[in-house]
Amino acid sequence: MARKDRVEHAYGFEVYAPGTLTLDGVKLSRKVDEESYEQEVGALQKRAYGLQIENFLQRRRAIVVFEGWDAAGKGGAIKRLTALMDPRGYKVWPIAAPRDAEKRHHYLWRFWQRLPEDGELAVFDRSWYGRVLVERVEGFAKKAEWRRAYDEINAFERMLTDDGIRILKIFLHIDRRTQLERFERRETDKLRRYKLSEEDWRNRKRWKAYAKAIQEMLDRTHRPDAPWKVIPGDDKRFARLEVLRAVIALLEQEG
Template structure:
């Protein structure tokens, strides 16, 4: 979820100076339109690590927006007498904005479940139960004409510590919203709980938007852009129910986890040969029938066209027993498949325990090609992130080891490979009109891939992003990641047995 969050993002002075006046105008305009037609209410919900500048961002918003239709509700951990004499959610209900209004929420309904999880007061099952209740509540809000925009402010750990240190040194104890449990000493626990919460509650009707908060300009611009665009889109889409937050493409530079892959990595021919042999031996050993029968291995390959998925897959499977694995090349769905839910064709291809399935393209096409080419609606691919996370959770919960690879190449390298394919007779089948067409949408695919990695990289099924500019380097990385994942899972199992 937070993969892109720690990548340093900047915005140029020029862009800021050009964009800011427009943006402020847009914000005022949507506010006034909404005030007139009263189509929905807006809630801007802020969460994230302590010290990330949520308060400062809101001060900025107050400067930019019409404060007559904007109000702020901060909820404290310690409840007032009148709050604690009533049910848990009473204070949030009390303060719901009317249609036409916008409210900003600090210390929302996420505060207590997160704090209790971080402090070890509730276990995983109870956290999950409370998050389900949140989902029910937020779904109701969507159906009842409330546009809920949820923002998660992130900061790398070192940066956070520095800031909190500064704050302490300056004696700013008067900060009016300190969540101690989200401070530096709980950084890791807070991140784990936060990730769990944000994944489970990033729904089609109320997705989380991650706000990288190292640079205040980036932070405030990302926040304001998302608000302006979401409200505008919602106003344009009319009164259809439920009101859900739309996908947003900001004018920011869109530095994301996929863009940030270092493409300079290489490996020498000698090293390659040596490592390849060693790793393939390990693969044969690890997926040996007898050892492997309690497991199952599922691998997903996505990446830029011509990044070398096929070659990597061949090296991965080289030493595996062909009776025990299958490679599934995924193209457009068949007529029969189109008559079923989009995940159906992947459920059908799931291997049995003891077996492996390698997917050359996968269910992620839903949020890549189907999103970019408009083969499904925005609402459809927005809800897909959550559905995919649930699907992969079920896979890993039932004993499957899941490795997801994104193979990346540069635009220039792709051009070289496309041309080489056209010129080489036996590679000719590999290049089509469609490949050239997709290439024209390079940026859109890059944004979709970045969103995908951010929204579907989970503890139980993380993405591995690999430079394939040097194909040999990529093949080794794929093999090494897989071997490590298998070894780790099997070691864990052995350990569990011992106990």
């Protein structure tokens, strides 16, 4: 029997009740000063590295999914997370639009190809949640396709967790003003200008539509076995420390 804070589905998984995790409930003003950051980040990176080695030796598998607004700091957070890790024990998968061959298959097919090997940590820089975010908002998926995707994704992840894979899903949340400031800085930075495209500006105009899609994603796929963690990203230092702490907690879980 499902607990009062959870909804039980016929496919055999439980989802936290809608509204358990909301964008509106995130305190975006949270910050950490540079001195405190420098004191903590090294120790957390060493702990993450030690757990990665334990994970490798015990042949345990884990997945960390990163989603978030454009310019929310996903790449920087992943860089700090993996800074000291042994590259033989993790893979980072940057996910873009599907290629022609991938379009001929079910949208989850390409992610099956990227699941972690024994002892491996797989980090997804964007993920299968594109079906209910960008593909939904931009009209790349039909309404019937993205509506049924919630159950497909829950069932997919439940198969993985039943098979012993630990899953954490991180959403980096920022406000519109912070995003605009980061876009403008990228425009004038020769080394970072490549990160900004016309598509980013177009997506920004659909902020409300994306916010609605994100909230529905959280409501329908935040589960005990594969939870979402929404991290305030207006202060990049704070977000990076929170990401490290969250992944450390994941790797510390008993399998």
